[in-house]
Amino acid sequence: MSRKKALKGKGGSKSPKASPSSGRTGKGLAAAAAPSSGLVYPSRPSISNSGEFYDIAFKVMLVGDSGVGKTCLLVRFKDGAFLAGSFISTVGIDFRNKVMTIDAVKVKLQIWDTAGQERFRSVTHAYYRDAHALLLLYDVTNKGSYDNIRAWLTEIHEYAQQDVVVMLLGNKADSTHDRVVKREEGEKLAKEFGVPFMETSAKSGLNVELAFTAVAKELKHRTMKEPDEPKFQLQEYVDKEMRTVGCCRS
Amino acid sequence: MEKKSQSLSPRDGRAKERVDRVDPYGFERSEDFDYDSYEELMSEYLAVLTRRAIKWSKLMKGKSKVQKNLKLKRYVRKGIPNEHRALIWMAASGAQDQLEKNPGYYRSLLGAQHDPKLVETICTDLNRTFPDNIQFRKTSSPCLQKALHNVLLAYGHHNPSVGYCQGMNFIAGYLLIITKDEEKSFWLMDALLGRILPDYYSPAMLGLKTDQEVLGELVKVKIPAVWQAMVEHNVTWTLVASRWFICLYIDVLPVETVLRIWDCLFYEGSKILFRVALTLIHHNQALIRQARSLPDVCQAFKQITHGPFVDECHTFMQKIFTEPGSLSRATLTKQRATCRSRIIAEES
Numbered sequence: 001m002s003r004k005k006a007l008k009g010k011g012g013s014k015s016p017k018a019s020p021s022s023g024r025t026g027k028g029l030a031a032a033a034a035p036s037s038g039l040v041y042p043s044r045p046s047i048s049n050s051g052e053f054y055d056i057a058f059k060v061m062l063v064g065d066s067g068v069g070k071t072c073l074l075v076r077f078k079d080g081a082f083l084a085g086s087f088i089s090t091v092g093i094d095f096r097n098k099v100m101t102i103d104a105v106k107v108k109l110q111i112w113d114t115a116g117q118e119r120f121r122s123v124t125h126a127y128y129r130d131a132h133a134l135l136l137l138y139d140v141t142n143k144g145s146y147d148n149i150r151a152w153l154t155e156i157h158e159y160a161q162q163d164v165v166v167m168l169l170g171n172k173a174d175s176t177h178d179r180v181v182k183r184e185e186g187e188k189l190a191k192e193f194g195v196p197f198m199e200t201s202a203k204s205g206l207n208v209e210l211a212f213t214a215v216a217k218e219l220k221h222r223t224m225k226e227p228d229e230p231k232f233q234l235q236e237y238v239d240k241e242m243r244t245v246g247c248c249r250s
Numbered sequence: 251m252e253k254k255s256q257s258l259s260p261r262d263g264r265a266k267e268r269v270d271r272v273d274p275y276g277f278e279r280s281e282d283f284d285y286d287s288y289e290e291l292m293s294e295y296l297a298v299l300t301r302r303a304i305k306w307s308k309l310m311k312g313k314s315k316v317q318k319n320l321k322l323k324r325y326v327r328k329g330i331p332n333e334h335r336a337l338i339w340m341a342a343s344g345a346q347d348q349l350e351k352n353p354g355y356y357r358s359l360l361g362a363q364h365d366p367k368l369v370e371t372i373c374t375d376l377n378r379t380f381p382d383n384i385q386f387r388k389t390s391s392p393c394l395q396k397a398l399h400n401v402l403l404a405y406g407h408h409n410p411s412v413g414y415c416q417g418m419n420f421i422a423g424y425l426l427i428i429t430k431d432e433e434k435s436f437w438l439m440d441a442l443l444g445r446i447l448p449d450y451y452s453p454a455m456l457g458l459k460t461d462q463e464v465l466g467e468l469v470k471v472k473i474p475a476v477w478q479a480m481v482e483h484n485v486t487w488t489l490v491a492s493r494w495f496i497c498l499y500i501d502v503l504p505v506e507t508v509l510r511i512w513d514c515l516f517y518e519g520s521k522i523l524f525r526v527a528l529t530l531i532h533h534n535q536a537l538i539r540q541a542r543s544l545p546d547v548c549q550a551f552k553q554i555t556h557g558p559f560v561d562e563c564h565t566f567m568q569k570i571f572t573e574p575g576s577l578s579r580a581t582l583t584k585q586r587a588t589c590r591s592r593i594i595a596e597e598s
Contacts, residue, residue: 085381088380089419092496097545110545117416
């Protein structure tokens, strides 16, 4: 009778709370992260609601047209799984947490997944404002989703913070036969807007970890950089670490 | 779930051998499905279903039409047996009248030229509608996926100002599972979107934004501690309740509970959606108040849609009419008007 779903992060609200933002700093949805600097830097480690300790937390948002694979990308990153034909369309807005270790620092990413259909943007764009990073996805097998990237970037500029980290991802890169958007086209668009770019595949796992790691590294460097430490070069890092389809460089 | 002393089934840990892997609606049970609790629950619920089925068959005997009256309303609140569900939904919502007044209309919509953009948008969601339901598999016969495509396409052309909005796929899917008929599903969609619900699905989604705010206002009065917690942690009602309204509790609450809610939705209107929301929140206010951050609050709001309280649909449906206290149509109308103007003012 009841169709039970795995209750992710069960017991979350029963776990001991060590909210990093107990001294809440005003505007917006600044729960896991303070608003302006984007830094949550508690004097002692905090516990995320999955019970994991972390040092700093950031809010990352997945955006892009309906069906480009936002939820799949998130599930691949979070659980390392891709179950073809098991995903349902995302309605509204939802998030999942993942703690990663970046240069010995525990970084919690609070990753927000949004409905891609245009009309939902008027419900979800209020949440861009507090995002520290936006992963903007298109589907390499869907020209329309690529063409809409410009509109998405306009929307992002209008609603997101000035210094938000934006990364462009061409997803479903494993679909060689159905591909209609060339890699070079993605690179060109990214260059035009000055954002880092890579192709990903939630199905094969290609560059999924890297996309989130790169963003986490950038955000961590921004907030914890020593005065004499050089600025983190996100694009360089991505270019060095990125794998391309059919290539076995690791 | 608590063990009930008067349970009819033996709790011997072998329920998994006795219970089907697929529920009566075609949904595959999840890996972590609790067969023992389910069997225990069903052993009690079956008695209710049998009792109701006898009453309904007496009521329906020799009738092909039904009149809305207090007795029927009471019957509907106690649950419509599956065999009568489609008929009562059709009659109570006015969908049957529309179907009879417009013979051939549904077919003509399907036969007309299609907007390619609409087709594409709908197709994106076909494989993402109930992949865990065997009736929606491409290999199943009849395949509800094709029927889903048709109903959504016809509705999109019938009501071009709405077209297709995500969430409608799940609603049409449920209607097809229950009615097993495209045309009836189409007219029930028309009843829901055109008359029963506010404008949840139109491009501006004003009805949705309004009802989220209305829920906030009702919680503020009825369950102030929860309202306080929401304010304290900066949680908007969009974050916790948009899916509740858009999907009419599909994939939020258990299937049987959703159908029981829909029985009342078709008969009594959209007020029922607030009764459900208020009951969930009221019953779990202690849990929500324990939350110490925005993610905690969101997590709590997910947690309250699972567990015995919502699984036991018969008791749950009794609770929704008592637990939240009075909720008059006038209050709702007034709140909707106030919230709506506020949103329009803020957006302009």
